[in-house]
Amino acid sequence: xxxxxxAALTAVALLLTACGTGGTPQAGTAVQAATPPDDQLxxxxxxxxxxVLEPTSLNIFGTSGAALDQxxxxxxxxxxxxxxxxxxxxxxxxxxxxxxxxxxxLTYTFHLVRGAKFHDGSPLTSADVVWSxxxxxxxxxxxxxxxxxxxxxxxxxxxxxTVQVRLKQRDSFLLWNLTQRxxxxxxxxxxxxxxDGAENGSGPFTVAQWNRGSSITLARDENYWGAKPKVxxxxxxxxxxxxxxxxxxxxxxxxxxxxxxxxLLSAFAGNSGFAVLKGTTTDKFTLAFNGTQAPFTDPxxxxxxxxxxxxxxxxxxxxxxxxxxxxxxxxxxxxxxxxGIDAYNPDNARKxxxxxxxxxxxxxxLTVPSIYPAAISDVLVSNLKQAGITLTVQPVxxxxxxxxxxxxxxxxxxxxxxxxxxxxxxxxxxxxYFGYDDKQVQDWYAQARLAATDAERDALLKRVGxxxxxxxxxxxxxxxxxxxxxxxxxxxxxxxxTSNRFNLSTVAVAK
Amino acid sequence: MTLFVLRRAGLLVVSLLVASLLVxxxxxxxxxxxxxxxxxxxASPEQLAAIRAGLGLDRSLAVQYGDWLTGVLRGDFGRSQxxxxxxxxxxxxxxxxxAPLIAGAIAVAVAVAVPLGTWAAVRHRGWAGGGISAxxxxxxxxxxxxxxxxxxxxxxxxxxxxxxxxxxxxxxxEPGAALESLVLPWIALGLTEGAVLLRFVRSAVxxxxxxxxxxxxxxxxxxxxxxxxxxxxRNAAVPVVSVLGLQLATLVVGTIVIERVFTLxxxxxxxxxxxxxxxxxxxxxxxxAVVAAVMLIGFAVDLVxxxxxxxxxxxx
Numbered sequence: 038x039x040x041x042x043x044a045a046l047t048a049v050a051l052l053l054t055a056c057g058t059g060g061t062p063q064a065g066t067a068v069q070a071a072t073p074p075d076d077q078l079x080x081x082x083x084x085x086x087x088x089v090l091e092p093t094s095l096n097i098f099g100t101s102g103a104a105l106d107q108x109x110x111x112x113x114x115x116x117x118x119x120x121x122x123x124x125x126x127x128x129x130x131x132x133x134x135x136x137x138x139x140x141x142x143l144t145y146t147f148h149l150v151r152g153a154k155f156h157d158g159s160p161l162t163s164a165d166v167v168w169s170x171x172x173x174x175x176x177x178x179x180x181x182x183x184x185x186x187x188x189x190x191x192x193x194x195x196x197x198x199t200v201q202v203r204l205k206q207r208d209s210f211l212l213w214n215l216t217q218r219x220x221x222x223x224x225x226x227x228x229x230x231x232x233d234g235a236e237n238g239s240g241p242f243t244v245a246q247w248n249r250g251s252s253i254t255l256a257r258d259e260n261y262w263g264a265k266p267k268v269x270x271x272x273x274x275x276x277x278x279x280x281x282x283x284x285x286x287x288x289x290x291x292x293x294x295x296x297x298x299x300x301l302l303s304a305f306a307g308n309s310g311f312a313v314l315k316g317t318t319t320d321k322f323t324l325a326f327n328g329t330q331a332p333f334t335d336p337x338x339x340x341x342x343x344x345x346x347x348x349x350x351x352x353x354x355x356x357x358x359x360x361x362x363x364x365x366x367x368x369x370x371x372x373x374x375x376x377g378i379d380a381y382n383p384d385n386a387r388k389x390x391x392x393x394x395x396x397x398x399x400x401x402x403l404t405v406p407s408i409y410p411a412a413i414s415d416v417l418v419s420n421l422k423q424a425g426i427t428l429t430v431q432p433v434x435x436x437x438x439x440x441x442x443x444x445x446x447x448x449x450x451x452x453x454x455x456x457x458x459x460x461x462x463x464x465x466x467x468x469x470y471f472g473y474d475d476k477q478v479q480d481w482y483a484q485a486r487l488a489a490t491d492a493e494r495d496a497l498l499k500r501v502g503x504x505x506x507x508x509x510x511x512x513x514x515x516x517x518x519x520x521x522x523x524x525x526x527x528x529x530x531x532x533x534x535t536s537n538r539f540n541l542s543t544v545a546v547a548k
Numbered sequence: 549m550t551l552f553v554l555r556r557a558g559l560l561v562v563s564l565l566v567a568s569l570l571v572x573x574x575x576x577x578x579x580x581x582x583x584x585x586x587x588x589x590x591a592s593p594e595q596l597a598a599i600r601a602g603l604g605l606d607r608s609l610a611v612q613y614g615d616w617l618t619g620v621l622r623g624d625f626g627r628s629q630x631x632x633x634x635x636x637x638x639x640x641x642x643x644x645x646x647a648p649l650i651a652g653a654i655a656v657a658v659a660v661a662v663p664l665g666t667w668a669a670v671r672h673r674g675w676a677g678g679g680i681s682a683x684x685x686x687x688x689x690x691x692x693x694x695x696x697x698x699x700x701x702x703x704x705x706x707x708x709x710x711x712x713x714x715x716x717x718x719x720x721x722e723p724g725a726a727l728e729s730l731v732l733p734w735i736a737l738g739l740t741e742g743a744v745l746l747r748f749v750r751s752a753v754x755x756x757x758x759x760x761x762x763x764x765x766x767x768x769x770x771x772x773x774x775x776x777x778x779x780x781x782r783n784a785a786v787p788v789v790s791v792l793g794l795q796l797a798t799l800v801v802g803t804i805v806i807e808r809v810f811t812l813x814x815x816x817x818x819x820x821x822x823x824x825x826x827x828x829x830x831x832x833x834x835x836x837a838v839v840a841a842v843m844l845i846g847f848a849v850d851l852v853x854x855x856x857x858x859x860x861x862x863x864x
Contacts, residue, residue, distance in 0.1 A: 093585055093825050094631030101588030179598075182590065233631045249638065250821055251813035252717055272717055276811050280697070284712035288704050436580035436826050443589055444596070457590070468593075 069312065072528035072545050075267070082546035083270040084527065086539070087282050087294040091253075091275040095244065096232045097218055098172075101181045103456055103537055106218055108273055111540040112255060114238040116220030117147050117166065117200070118212055122317075122533040122540075125368045126458070128212050132161065132222055132239065133200075142207040142489055147200045153262045155224045155237050161262075163194035168225040170202070179229065185214040188486075207487045209494040213459060241266045241542055251275060255541070267529070267545035286311070292527045292546070295535050297520040298410075299356030305522050312523045316532035317368050319458040320517030321361070322351075322413070325442075325451040328472035328510070332399065333449075339509035341389035342450075343379035345424035346417060351514045354412035358515035363506040364461055366516050368533075370491070371498035378506045386424035398425025404442050405452040407432040413452065413514065443470050454517070458537055461498060464505045473510040552854070560847050567839045568620065568832075572613050575828050575835075581605055582629045582826045603629050616832065625833035630825055635833035638818065645715055646814035649733055649806070650799050654792070656738025657745050665749025670772070672754060681750065687743025692802055696736035696809045703732060713811045733806050741795055741802070748791045752784040759783070786853060793849035797842045 072078075092104040097114065111119055117133035120126045133147040153161040170192045173180050188208040193201045204211070214220065224237050236244050241263065245256035253273045257266045274291060276282040279298040286294040287304060297305075297313075305311045326333040326342070333339055348360040359367070362375030390398065401421075405414055414430040421428045428450075433441065442448045451470070455463070465482045467474035481497045481504070488494035505511075523530050529543030583599040584591075591599070600606050619626055625635035664680050671677035704712035710732055716725040756762060757772075757780070765775040804816030811817070815838065822831045 091821070093827075096631065100586050100630070101590060181588070184592075246717065248715075248717060248719075248813055249633070250642070250817045251715060251811065254717060274714060274811075276713065278808065278811070281700075281713045281809065281811055284700055284705055285714065288708060288712045290711055290714060434580075434824065436578075436584060436824060439584040439589070440580040444584065444593070453589075455589075 069314065069523070069530060069532070070528060072267075072543070073547065077548055078267055078545045079548045080267055080269065082268045083272060084268050084293065084541075084544055084546060085272050085274060085291040087276050087285060087291045087296075088273045088539075089275070089277055089282075089296050089536075091250070094233050095236060095247065096229065097221065098223075098229045098232055099179045099181060106537055107535070107539050108253060108255070109236075109238070109240075109244075110218060110221075110538045111240060111542065112242045113236055113240045113244060114218075114221040114223075115240050116215050116217075116222060117149075118216050118220065120213075120216045120538075122531065122538070125370075126534070128216055131216075132166070136212075143204045145202040145204075145211065147202070149198045149200065150262075151198070153239055154260070155239050156243050156258055156260075157224070157237050158260065159224065161222060161224075161239050162197040163200045164197070165225045166200045166222050167192045167194045169221065169223045172223070172229075173219055180219060182214070182217065182219045185210070185217070185219050207489065209488045209491070210459075210486055242271070245270070264542070266542055268541070271541055271544070286522055286524075289524070292524045293530055293544075294522040295519070295539070297522050299358075299518065299520055300410075302356075302520055302522075310525050312525065314519075314521040314523060314530065314532045315357075316519035316521065316535065317366065318517040318519045318534055319366055319368075319456060319460075319537060321364055321366070321455045322355075322358075322409075322514040322517065323364070323453060323455045324417075324512040324514055325448075325453070325471050326509075326511060327446060327448055327450075327470075328474075329446070330449070330472070332393070332395070335393050336509060337389045337393040338395070339512075340379055341386040341393070341424060342421065342426065343509050343512045344382045344389070345386035345426065346420045346512065346514065347381045348376070348514060349381075350416045350420060351413055354416045355410060355515060355517075357518040357520065359518065361513050361516045363502040363513060364455070364464065364511075365498075365502040369459065369498075371495040371502060373499055373502065375503060375506045378503075379509060379512075383420075383423040390425060395425070398427065400427040400429065401449050402429045402431055403450040403452060404431045404433055404438065404448040406435040406438045408435055409452065409454070417452075446470050446472065452514070456536060458534065461501055461505075464501065464510055471511055473505070473508070475504065475508060475510075478504050478508075553851070556847055556850060560843060563843055564840055567843070568617060568836055569613070571832050571835050571839065572609075572616065575832055576609060578823070578826065578828075580826050582828065585630065585825045585827070616829065620833070620836065625837065626829040628822075628827050628830045630827045630830075633830075635830050635837075638830075639815065639834055639837055642813065642815045642818050644719060645812050646803055646807070646816065648730060649737070649803055649812065649814060650796070652730060652734040653737035653741055653799060653802075654796075656734050657742035657795075658792075660739065660742035661745035661749050665746040666753050666776075668746070668750045669753035669757060670776075672750070680746070684743045684746040684750075687739060688747070690740065690743075692736050692740040693805050693809055695740060696732065696806060699732045699736055700809075713809075715812050729810070729812070733810050733812060736809075737799065737802050737806050741799060744795065745788070745791060749784070749788055752787045753780065756780040756784045789849060789852055793845055796845055800838055800842065 088107065090104040092102060094100045097105045097109050115131050117131060118128050119131040121129045132150055132153055134150050136145055136147045138145055149163060155161055170189065172178060173183050173186045174189050188204045188206055188211065189202060190205045191203045195201060222239060227237065241258055241261045242255040243258050244253065246254040252275065255271045257269050276285060279301055282294055283301055283304050285291045302313060305313055326339050352358040352360065360376045362378055365372045403414060403417065418428045418430060438453065442451045461482065463469050464473055465479045478501050481501050485494045485497035488497060519533065519535050521530060521532060521535060526547040528545040531539050583596050583603065583605060586599050587596045616626060627634055668677045668680035700712050703710045711729045715729050716722040720726050762775050762780055765779050766772060770778065803814060804820060807814045807816040808820065815834065819831065819834055822834065
């Protein structure tokens with residue numbers, strides 16, 4: 038059974054090549070048409086959306102995975118603040134209309150929106166906010182990202198519409214972390230063990246139905262406290278296979294297809310029935326070195342491998358993307374173009390290897406989850422060969438990768454998509470599977486967290502981004518691009534970072 | 549007959565026990581566990597250990613197996629470690645898709661194989677018989693997956709007659725839509741299975757055609773067709789029923805591929821997902837249920853044999 042699926046996918050790929058639907062995708066960004074006035078919209082409409090990864094459970098408190106954030110954040114659950122993905126992830130109000138910070142940076146005061154309530158009708162007050170944050174900072178917290186809130190000392194509610202968060206030390210990451218799932222406001226007393234089937238959020242949608250293995254339906258909460266969504270229902274269809282997803286979109290079974298394989302976009306090119314939206318992602322395809330193990334303990338080897346890989350070749354094989362040169366995507370304020378560090382130079386790579394004691398090259402093994410296109414590994418094999426490195430590709434199931442590479446650090450080279458936004462912290466944990474341990478980087482990161490101003494924080498994180506690239510902590514093959522195909526007559530579709538959150542509040546359908 | 553049934557039933561029970569142990573042990577050979585699925589790539593080793601302990605994964609394998617088996621004996625196939633859903637309840641829900649899928653595929657297979665196979669046997673010297681045999685040979689060579697993709701390309705994408713994938717959100721509450729979404733999977737699975745069956749039907753009928761009793765029947769004045777219908781089919785049915793029973797097992801595997809291609813929320817898709825998530829308590833319940841079903845069908849096929857062909861009873 039485990040052998041059948043890869044075989045099936047290969048066959049699909051073969052058929053696609055045979056049909057000639059592959060090829061260079063059309064460049065350019067389609068702009069969405071402006072949403073028409075409400076009287077021209079079908080507010081009773083159901084929108085069908087193709088997503089890829091189904092959540093394993095709906096318990097967003099205790100289960101990891103972006104698949105949960107993608108459908109539940111903003112739509113079903115809300116935090117004090119959220120982000121605007123159309124404005125470079127700017128932090129914007131959600132349940133808090135405004136907030137201020139004390140001059141010493143240790144006290145955050147949030148003013149709650151009026152009239153907010155949970156799906157069960159009960160009012161959302163500061164007591165719920167306090168309780169929710171206390172669940173995050175409790176010593177035995179089962180929350181997935183509880184470590185994000187380690188700087189919180191106390192949370193109090195001076196009155197029903199105000200929340201005060203006192204910190205042990207400055208934390209310039211606090212607001213961002215509150216925009217993520219750790220900031221969700223639950224109703225006081227929520228039993229997280231039963232959260233899977235009993236969501237009670239404050240967002241514009243409720244979970245209406247979950248057909249495990251195929252779809253999740255969200256329905257508009259008719260009693261929502263804020264501006265009502267413009268559609269009655271949204272059905273998320275989980276279709277892993279790219280070709281099946283394309284067919285579903287082409288035949289009208291879905292209205293919105295997210296995460297389209299860029300090499301298959303030509304099926305929609307020049308078709309007036311569809312718009313193709315190109316958006317940003319935080320998908321950093323990271324080639325990790327086992328930094329605690331020879332030969333990667335020698336920086337020259339790491340630099341040689343980075344210089345041997347032509348990122349443009351990888352991007353072409355993937356079908357779209359951007360070379361970034363470090364772990365920071367352009368939408369982060371501390372981004373800078375670092376593609377000049379270890380730029381493509383196979384001759385120098387060969388020389389570096391020779392100086393490092395490998396004049397005749399070396400043989401390495403790449404452990405890669407089989408979910409990624411084999412074309413990427415193929416490019417790595419041929420690129421590295423130019424520099425004298427023989428690369429053996431070992432595709433494994435993602436779960437095997439988690440155990441072997443992530444937990445046991447049993448690998449030489451690994452390729453995985455680090456999809457989480459703002460995850461520079463991974464480069465500050467010596468025990469992380471990269472095995473990258475640099476005191477300076479750890480200090481800068483800690484200082485950035487303590488920074489008094491955003492400018493100060495951004496400058497420090499910029500240094501971190503540069504340093505990890507100069508140290509060749511890992512290599513960054515490409516930053517993914519989000520391709521979304523939208524049926525004509527559907528408006529307000531999220532375009533950026535759609536695999537992290539898919540805010541439905543603006544989606545609308547023409548009558 | 550009673551002795552035969554008892555002996556077979558005893559064998560069935562022993563086989564089921566062995567199967568339960570095999571399923572349990574083989575799944576434990578997979579790297580990774582459900583705790584990693586829950587924790588993901590942000591969890592620290594301490595968090596993972598806590599999740600593991602919470603799920604009882606730190607207990608010995610013997611204890612875990614004993615727990616599970618006593619549950620199964622009481623009819624409780626366990627619960628998902630990821631989200632607490634009951635295995636039996638979800639299996640029942642998925643069977644609403646998979647059972648009709650398999651039944652329809654068998655119907656298509658039989659509808660194709662019996663008349664064409666018989667015809668190919670009767671005309672085995674002519675071009676029609678040869679042509680049908682050649683087609684069947686091609687049918688066996690073509691993977692169900694490829695056929696499925698071609699069917700989608702023609703009937704969904706180009707002609708727009710049938711849905712390309714999926715099952716109605718409300719399932720059989722929309723019977724028309726549910727049937728529509730099963731038509732292409734039925735054909736894809738049924739034709740490939742039918743091609744295999746056709747060859748068995750052909751050779752079974754051929755064997756019957758040259759038998760003495762059919763010659764006798766014709767000597768008594770029956771036409772070939774009437775002799776075949778009255779005396780031949782019952783005899784030809786014995787090996788064909790066995791093959792159908794065996795094919796049911798391969799059909800279960802075939803549904804995994806077909807359900808993935810058409811994204812049908814059936815048992816096959818569920819198994820692939822659960823194995824991927826290492827939700828092993830759920831997987832072992834599901835696999836064991838499927839294995840038990842196949843074994844029970846084998847048991848039933850044996851009994852049917854005895855009834856269809858009384859000679860087997862006298863032999864013992």
